[in-house]
Amino acid sequence: MSADTLERVRKVTVEELGVKEEEVVESASFTEDLGADSLDVVELVMAFEDEFGIDIPDDEVGEIKTVGDAVTYISKKKPA
Amino acid sequence: MSDRPVPSGRVAITGVGAVTPLGTGVDKFWSRILAGESAVERITLLDPSEYSTQIAAEVKDFVAEDWLDKKEARRIDRFIAFAAAAAQMAIQDSGIQLTDELREEFGVLIGSGIGGLTFLGEQHRRQIEGGPSKVSPFLVPYMIPDMASGYVSILHRLKGPNTCVVTACATGANAIGDAYHIIKRGDAICMLAGGSEAPINELGLGGFCSARAMTTRNDEPHRASRPFDKDRDGFVIGEGSAVFVMEDYDFAKKRGAKIYGEVVGYGMAGDAYHITQPDPEADGAYRASRMALRTAGIRPEEIGYINAHGTSTYYNDKGETQAIKRAFGDQAYKIPVSSTKSMIGHTLGAAGAIEALICILAMRDGKLPPTINYETPDPECDLDYIPNVARDAQVSLSMSNSYGFGGHNVSLILKRGE
Numbered sequence: 001m002s003a004d005t006l007e008r009v010r011k012v013t014v015e016e017l018g019v020k021e022e023e024v025v026e027s028a029s030f031t032e033d034l035g036a037d038s039l040d041v042v043e044l045v046m047a048f049e050d051e052f053g054i055d056i057p058d059d060e061v062g063e064i065k066t067v068g069d070a071v072t073y074i075s076k077k078k079p080a
Numbered sequence: 081m082s083d084r085p086v087p088s089g090r091v092a093i094t095g096v097g098a099v100t101p102l103g104t105g106v107d108k109f110w111s112r113i114l115a116g117e118s119a120v121e122r123i124t125l126l127d128p129s130e131y132s133t134q135i136a137a138e139v140k141d142f143v144a145e146d147w148l149d150k151k152e153a154r155r156i157d158r159f160i161a162f163a164a165a166a167a168q169m170a171i172q173d174s175g176i177q178l179t180d181e182l183r184e185e186f187g188v189l190i191g192s193g194i195g196g197l198t199f200l201g202e203q204h205r206r207q208i209e210g211g212p213s214k215v216s217p218f219l220v221p222y223m224i225p226d227m228a229s230g231y232v233s234i235l236h237r238l239k240g241p242n243t244c245v246v247t248a249c250a251t252g253a254n255a256i257g258d259a260y261h262i263i264k265r266g267d268a269i270c271m272l273a274g275g276s277e278a279p280i281n282e283l284g285l286g287g288f289c290s291a292r293a294m295t296t297r298n299d300e301p302h303r304a305s306r307p308f309d310k311d312r313d314g315f316v317i318g319e320g321s322a323v324f325v326m327e328d329y330d331f332a333k334k335r336g337a338k339i340y341g342e343v344v345g346y347g348m349a350g351d352a353y354h355i356t357q358p359d360p361e362a363d364g365a366y367r368a369s370r371m372a373l374r375t376a377g378i379r380p381e382e383i384g385y386i387n388a389h390g391t392s393t394y395y396n397d398k399g400e401t402q403a404i405k406r407a408f409g410d411q412a413y414k415i416p417v418s419s420t421k422s423m424i425g426h427t428l429g430a431a432g433a434i435e436a437l438i439c440i441l442a443m444r445d446g447k448l449p450p451t452i453n454y455e456t457p458d459p460e461c462d463l464d465y466i467p468n469v470a471r472d473a474q475v476s477l478s479m480s481n482s483y484g485f486g487g488h489n490v491s492l493i494l495k496r497g498e
Binding site: 015017018038 | 153221
């Protein structure tokens with residue numbers, strides 16, 4: 001798992017959800033732990049798309065529940 | 081409520097909040113209004129160099145994080161943030177204790193003439209550049225004009241009547257008038273009511289420039305808004321919000337609330353003439369004032385101050401002067417009239433609420449705000465406009481006029497607190 005990707009996911013999450021950096025740990029769930037509602041999740045996914053230059057199709061958004069899920073998903077998708 | 085009071089038929093204003101181009105917070109705003117300051121400057125919210133009008137009355141000291149949580153403050157449309165701030169100030173000022181029981185009797189009616197146009201513009205750009213999947217899920221909730229009411233109700237868990245009025249530049253006045261009716265007929269005991277607007281963005285400025293309703297006195301911003309002056313050449317766009325806590329008079333008395341004043345009359349009439357131009361005979365404006373006087377049950381000569389719509393356009397100021405003369409007859413020349421838009425520009429859907437606030441403060445302090453930049457009399461505008469300097473006067477009843485695109489004409493009558 002790329003440390004750089006985790007850092008960038010953390011930065012985007014802090015910005016989008018207005019949470020503290022130390023809360024954004026790999027096990028943290030966006031909805032359960034970081035206070036995101038369904039609209040926040042859509043907005044967050046768009047911010048990941050912009051940050052990493054990738055497309056995240058609607059039917060794959062369900063795979064991204066935690067910070068760690070986001071890092072894994074993005075690492076898989078990201079152009080080398 | 082278990083001991084739901086019988087409506088007294090009277091409606092008190094017990095708390096006030098404001099976000100204005102002359103400051104965030106009522107005291108700062110009011111002292112600068114009485115000092116006759118202009119808030120009009122070159123636009124900073126966007127690069128105005130390609131627009132025919134490059135000046136506006138912007139709110140300069142507003143920090144959304146002071147009023148909203150970080151996540152919302154960063155992204156929410158400015159018109160909702162202004163309303164949330166003004167509402168919080170008003171609740172605090174009223175000293176009201178929000179219990180779960182009272183919350184069910186506490187409604188919200190904060191209108192906006194336009195809604196979240198800034199957010200709409202940004203998301204439209206995202207869609208054009210990146211396709212539909214780039215449009216924020218917050219576009220719809222942050223754009224719709226009723227979200228000021230909705231959002232404020234969520235912040236304070238107010239569960240009474242929750243609604244919105246959209247009547248362009250008459251919005252704020254209609255909101256206060258409609259809230260007055262809601263309380264008077266007993267559908268709520270308390271209401272947060274007012275208006276909010278944040279129209280200074282690319283689309284808003286472009287639209288108003290093309291409509292040719294705004295001044296182009298770009299090199300003299302402080303002198304640009306000059307209602308009733310012969311050399312007026314259009315309005316200055318502004319932004320802001322004002323919100324009142326309004327409540328049943330007996331309920332307010334019983335809880336020992338400070339009472340700023342009362343809403344006692346509300347008149348409205350349509351022009352049925354043109355989408356943007358006022359009726360040259362100002363018949364709708366006249367009939368709105370006549371209806372306000374009738375519903376208040378007072379004689380024209382009892383009004384001691386009129387806060388004019390006074391936009392600084394040729395047609396409005398001429399027509400409004402005619403309407404006042406028709407509604408007040410010979411008394412018209414004896415009633416001081418001022419346009420505070422000379423200082424804070426035209427805040428569109430917030431204007432009626434900000435101007436009702438000015439009436440209430442003017443009566444409380446016995447000080448009538450001026451019309452600044454009044455230099456050259458216009459024979460078609462020949463009333464006493466309180467030129468340039470505030471005036472001491474004890475007034476117990478004021479009228480506030482507001483007129484909007486679409487031909488909406490509203491007059492409110494406000495009474496000084498006893």
